[in-house]
Amino acid sequence: MNVIDMSFKRTSYEVEVKYSILYECALGIAMITYPKLKDKLDKPGYYWDHLRSHLPDSLESELQYCQEHNTWKILLQLLHTQDFHSLMSFISYISDLTDQQLKYFSLPFLEESQEYNRHLASQGDTDAFNRMILACKQHLFFPQMIHFLSEVDMSELRIHLIEVMSGWYNEVVKKDEDETIGMLKRDYHGKLKMLEKAAPEEVVQWATGEEYKPEANISKVLLIPHYVYRPWTIQAHLSETKVLYYPISETSLTDQDDVSSLALLYKALGDEKRLRIVKLLFEKDRSLKELTDILGIGKTTIHHHLAILRSAHVVKVKESTYSLLHHSLSLLEPQLMDYLRRG
Structure with a gap:
């Protein structure tokens, strides 16, 4: 069959960056109620086990409820309805919603x-609930969540x-709130600066370590930095918007200036073994075993060098395959010249 394709194909998207301690709070609740991930986070599993075992019984009861019904997702959806400047404003908002509004935003x-x-x-409408369940029957937890909302x-x-x-805010987040906000704010401003000199797709890849190509139904990517879920990126959808809750960068963990960030990048490249790894990945994507075999260096040593390159956003890994983030190298000279020309 001969086909003439006259469909619209989106070639780019807008990028918006937001940060809030409330997103950090909701993501913390999501993390603590998904036990499968506790050993795959920056902080070790025993830290989270100890934390949860020392929470008040009343909060533990609410976390169990959340774990059964995935209500952390509802919290995130409510946070996207408008910008909230404090926990109290968010609580007042939830309190003032009608039952119908709350159910709509929860779905x-x-x-x-x-x-x-x-x-x-x-x-x-029971039939509408059933149609929604049928429409997402392959999703990990949406069908159960929708069924829960039909009865609760x-x-x-x-x-x-x-x-x-x-x-969760009072027991876990509040004591480190200023430090956490500082990290989120530094990362937020870092991404805004990046948007001034790089394409939207490059900024998204820089933030998440993954390429996100334009989709016909997505006009905007919303980037939201987090600390609690590092090193994971959490994806979600809103109307015409892809939401990426991404892990803040290494340079955002402390109060470093642009010089420190730039130095980290050059330091990552300032080693013969790491340069050889970069050259090999410039040629093609490779596994850890391939790199080990070619370079004749032990896996532990190679893994150490790859970790340094990853923290500097030079290399990414997906399904045990390492790739070079070419845009990071292309930004080396512009970043250096931008620093040198500053007054």
Whole structure:
């Protein structure tokens, strides 16, 4: 068959960056209620086990409820409805929502074609709930979450959302709030500077370590930095928007200036073995075994050098295959010249 393709193909997207201690709070609740990940985070599993075992019984009860029904997702969806400047403003907002509004915002966004069903379901239409469940039947937890929302008493859900969010904030987040906000803010400003001199796709790849190509139904990528879920990037969808909750960079962990960030990049490249790794990855993507075999160096040593290159955003890894982040190298000279020309 002969086909003439006249469809619209998006070639780019807008990038927006936001940060908030409230996103950090909701993501912390998500993390602590997903035990499979506890040994795959920057902080070791025993740290999280110890933390959870010392939480008040009332908060532990709310976390168990969250673990059963994935209500952390509802918290994130509510946080995207508007910009909140404090925990109290967020709690007041949840308190003032009607039951129908709360149910609508709690239901996950699936795609534009399901928004009509989402509205009907928020009004209690059982058939609309069933159609939404059918539309996302392959998703990891959306069908169970939608079924839960079809039956839950909204007063019970409202109280739970307020209690789990305020409980986690007061018991876990508050004591390090200033330090955490400092890290998030540094990363936020770093990404804004990057947007001034790099393409949107390069900034997204720089932040997440993964390439995200334009999609026809996505006009904006929303980048939200986090510390608690490092080194993972969490993906979500809103209407015409891809949300990427990404791990803050190594340079954002401390109060470093642009000179320190630039020095970290050049230091990563200032080693003969690491330069040889970069050259090999410039040729093609390679596994750890391939790099070990070619260079004749032990796996532990190679892994150490790869970790340094990854922290400097020179290399990324996906499914045990290492790739070179070419845009990082292309930005070396512009970043250096930008620093040298400053008054």
